[in-house]
Amino acid sequence: MEEKRSIGDGVWYLVLLAWSATILFPIIWIFYGSLKTNREFFQDVWRFPETLNWVNYSKAWNEYGLGDSLLSTLYYVGASLVIGTLLTALNAYVLTRVEFRGRKLIWGTIMLSLFLPGINALVPQYILMRDLHLTNSLTGLVILDSIGENVFFLMLLAGFMQSLPKEVEESAFLDGASLTRVFVSIMLPLSMPGIVTVAIFKFLGLYNNFLGPFIYLSDPDKYTIGVAMYQAGLKMQFSADWVTLMAGVSIAMIPSVLIFVFFQRWIMEGATLGAVKG
Template identity: 30%
Template sequence: MNKKFFSRTIVRIPLIIWSLAVLYPIFWMILGAFKSNAEIYANPWGLPDSFSFSNFVNAWSNYNIDSSVFNSFIVTGLGATLTLAMAIPTSYALERMRFRGNRLLFTLYISAMMIPMVLGWIPLFFLLMQLNLLDNIFGLSIVYAVSQLPFSIFVLTSFMATIPKSLEEAAAIDGMSPYGILWKIITPLSTTGIITVTIMNMIQFWNEYFMALIFLQTEGNYTLALAIDYISNETQYTNAWGTLFASLVIAIVPVIVLYAIFQRRIVKGMTEGAIKG
């Protein structure tokens, strides 16, 4: 018993230290969001004298965080939806249908995961410009969706591979079309994988910065990441540290809430996907 307790303690101590190292800056940022600039300079590590929401109001009203949050919701939601719309039928075709070049096409999709996105930024810039989708949140949503397509296909095919083919054969005998089999049988049975892919993609789209920086140029189209970067640049001249911390809190709250709600499904999906893959 003592040996087990000792071994567990040895393992847990580094994990606790690492957790504190990660959580403390977040806790410090949240406290800073409720402080005035004077408090931040006078007592940066202490508790605020009074919890004020003035920094949040300032960030929301004077630094256009409201429109940036809206743009981020649009880009994230539309990007995740487009990814699923392309990934689900593609995964089904690659996993269930046998045609010439099937394995080669699947390999090309998976190989695309290894290609750095930075190599495609310049061609994408000119492509979006020719399509009149540059500086457009819908154009950015399309880029996001395509960028996560290989990962989504990789995860979804591993789930679809374990669905018994006898279900499809029985449905086909009953006269169900391939589209009906996909949307009424395969898709519901792949719910765990779909939820996992959706949450992972949404977190990726919500936090993405570099592509938004390249493809968005008008301040009214800024996503939340770009708005925070703008506030960060302004802080060195205005000392609006409290506003910057407040905007960061606004950015991380949806991610934390989303992960807290779907934590078990995400872990279950990644575990099952790893086992099934």
């Protein structure tokens, strides 16, 4: 039997539809704008292009050095993602499943850090990175973003791990398994939906990270895609090649859009499973 939809459901449906339109419209507008000539763009920004100028994409790729930027981004995001996700899983396991003195104090300190704006750590972080000779280094950025734990991701994965039954873990200890073996062989596989969710959020955050690479990288050959597109935008002060810039923006959007489209089910399931179990 079908459920009757109320007027309120219809209103919410229209609100969500309008909200989706505000998100999708700029993306679509940038894409078809990237297929115009500059003359067509300045004549009418809303008119569709007469012919599809795919050459704008090759021009953006070569002029803005997007190939090198994507390679730098791949190393920075990939290494930070693997190391950071593993450390988050390890921290969440220790703080939720291992009993030790001072655990509540550590959790309280972590919760307290939520009230501190992250921008406050910018200056001491830069001084530390400079003294360790890690500025202008992609490896330095990897270290900074991997070790610097995000409280939101830690809380998300910790909540998921807390919902897992302790009986499986206790049975493994009775069979003689070590703490490391339990974590690797039992907790990691059982926590995989939550870990994948955290990894996706981390990827989107790292890929779209601008402030860190902008501050610490001074060599254009090491720029990540965000900094490279920022520098391309600065060139518009002296030129008006907006269609090429739009093509570059379209290229830069592809990885994050694909990740969200193909893994959105993992995001929804991983974010809610910990709340409904146990």
